[in-house]
Amino acid sequence: MTDFARTRALFELPEDIVYLDGNSLGPLPRAARERVSRVVSREWGQKLIRGWNEAGWMDLPDTVGNKIAKLIGAPEGTVVAGDSTSVNLHKALTGALSLAGQRKVVLSDTGNFPTDLYVAQMAIRALGKDHELKLVAPEDVAGAIDETVAVLMLTQIDYRTGRLHDMQALTAKARENGVVTIWDLAHSAGALPVDLAGANADFAVGCGYKYLNGGPGAPAFIYVKPGLGDRIDPVLAGWMGHEAPFAFDLAYRPAAGIQRMRVGTPPILSMAALDAALDAWDGITMDDVRARSIELSERFITEIESRCPDLTLASPRDPHRRGSQVSFAFPEGYAAMQACIAHGVIGDFRAPDIMRFGFTPLYIGMDDVIRATEAIGRVMREKLWDRAEYRTRAKVT
Numbered sequence: 534m535t536d537f538a539r540t541r542a543l544f545e546l547p548e549d550i551v552y553l554d555g556n557s558l559g560p561l562p563r564a565a566r567e568r569v570s571r572v573v574s575r576e577w578g579q580k581l582i583r584g585w586n587e588a589g590w591m592d593l594p595d596t597v598g599n600k601i602a603k604l605i606g607a608p609e610g611t612v613v614a615g616d617s618t619s620v621n622l623h624k625a626l627t628g629a630l631s632l633a634g635q636r637k638v639v640l641s642d643t644g645n646f647p648t649d650l651y652v653a654q655m656a657i658r659a660l661g662k663d664h665e666l667k668l669v670a671p672e673d674v675a676g677a678i679d680e681t682v683a684v685l686m687l688t689q690i691d692y693r694t695g696r697l698h699d700m701q702a703l704t705a706k707a708r709e710n711g712v713v714t715i716w717d718l719a720h721s722a723g724a725l726p727v728d729l730a731g732a733n734a735d736f737a738v739g740c741g742y743k744y745l746n747g748g749p750g751a752p753a754f755i756y757v758k759p760g761l762g763d764r765i766d767p768v769l770a771g772w773m774g775h776e777a778p779f780a781f782d783l784a785y786r787p788a789a790g791i792q793r794m795r796v797g798t799p800p801i802l803s804m805a806a807l808d809a810a811l812d813a814w815d816g817i818t819m820d821d822v823r824a825r826s827i828e829l830s831e832r833f834i835t836e837i838e839s840r841c842p843d844l845t846l847a848s849p850r851d852p853h854r855r856g857s858q859v860s861f862a863f864p865e866g867y868a869a870m871q872a873c874i875a876h877g878v879i880g881d882f883r884a885p886d887i888m889r890f891g892f893t894p895l896y897i898g899m900d901d902v903i904r905a906t907e908a909i910g911r912v913m914r915e916k917l918w919d920r921a922e923y924r925t926r927a928k929v930t
């Protein structure tokens with residue numbers, strides 16, 4: 534059994550708040566603080582450019598990729614860390630389209646995170662092909678997979694409601710119909726068990742700064758199924774994805790497999806923070822994390838529903854149909870979330886009316902859940918949200 538008291542001590546958390554927003558930005562792992570400080574002073578400061586070889590900087594995208602691979606059911610050597618999720622999605626989609634023959638449809642759903650849809654719209658335009666981005670309701674995805682579809686591009690867990698797509702079943706149906714699959718694991722990696730190899734998915738991407746706790750703007754990751762990497766031409770090519778970057782050839786020759794998904798110089802300080810953060814997962818099983826996340830979120834729902842009749846559950850009630858977040862709808866959700874934050878519970882708000890709370894067993898326990906529901910209960914009971922100071926919209930939500 535995973536000792537979550539031990540893992541909690543690995544993080545720096547302000548004592549006066551309950552942090553239920555690790556699904557958007559994970560907290561600071563103590564090891565990341567130490568590692569970044571060491572990389573800055575001893576490696577960058579003392580080794581200077583020798584750090585690329587002597588401190589393993591050049592290998593960090595693979596080192597970090599392999600740590601992430603273990604959390605998402607991917608074999609060693611199939612994941613590389615770097616760039617943002619949006620950029621990696623662009624690589625995955627253009628790669629997938631290069632495999633898709635004459636088919637024209639990129640299928641996704643209306644619950645997808647907007648960046649995924651923007652990437653698809655502009656990748657299609659940039660390729661100059663007559664592909665069409667087809668969006669259906671999340672529950673209609675399975676029925677829309679047929680032999681006209683070139684690529685199925687989905688986010689496994691809906692960022693607003695937490696609704697979980699059945700990766701295994703949808704990928705199987707896609708394969709039966711000859712459809713290439715791309716999964717966005719932004720809200721899945723580190724949140725619940727993912728089995729990319731078992732599902733036989735073709736591509737996946739995800740964030741380093743949410744459940745993986747790599748820090749604001751942490752490098753993202755990309756997975757390409759073994760054997761597939763060599764068959765795709767990267768549209769986003771750069772010297773770090775060249776077969777021999779330091780040969781400085783004039784002609785681009787893509788590196789083998791996942792290595793061709795690299796583009797430019799990796800951001801070493803951010804990579805080092807993510808690398809250290811990922812050590813918090815040593816000795817932990819995702820099944821334990823999932824079981825604990827369900828316990829915490831079930832208790833949260835029970836308490837909120839009994840204390841806050843004005844809040845309506847916006848996530849699937851069945852814990853096996855949602856990720857590691859719970860959302861409640863409330864017309865004054867923005868102001869209510871501001872009031873919750875002012876009263877010591879940090880979650881977030883997603884328009885038009887969603888109050889979103891993330892459950893991250895590595896550092897959140899049952900005491901936190903109870904404390905949070907007491908504070909939220911008070912905010913709602915005493916209508917503390919109905920104050921001008923909470924209704925004023927900030928720039929970033």
Ligand SMILES: Cc1ncc(COP(=O)(O)O)c(C=O)c1O
Binds near residue numbers: 646648649688740753
């Ligand atoms: C599902 C999903 N995909 C992609 C992103 C964006 O990733 P990035 O900002 O790293 O490009 C997010 C959140 O920001 C997200 O929720």
Ligand SMILES: Nc1c(O)cccc1C(=O)C[C@H](N)C(=O)O
Binds near residue numbers: 557558692
């Ligand atoms: N990436 C973010 C950022 O740079 C600022 C504020 C929020 C974010 C997020 O991660 C949003 C997130 N993907 C979401 O689920 O809403």
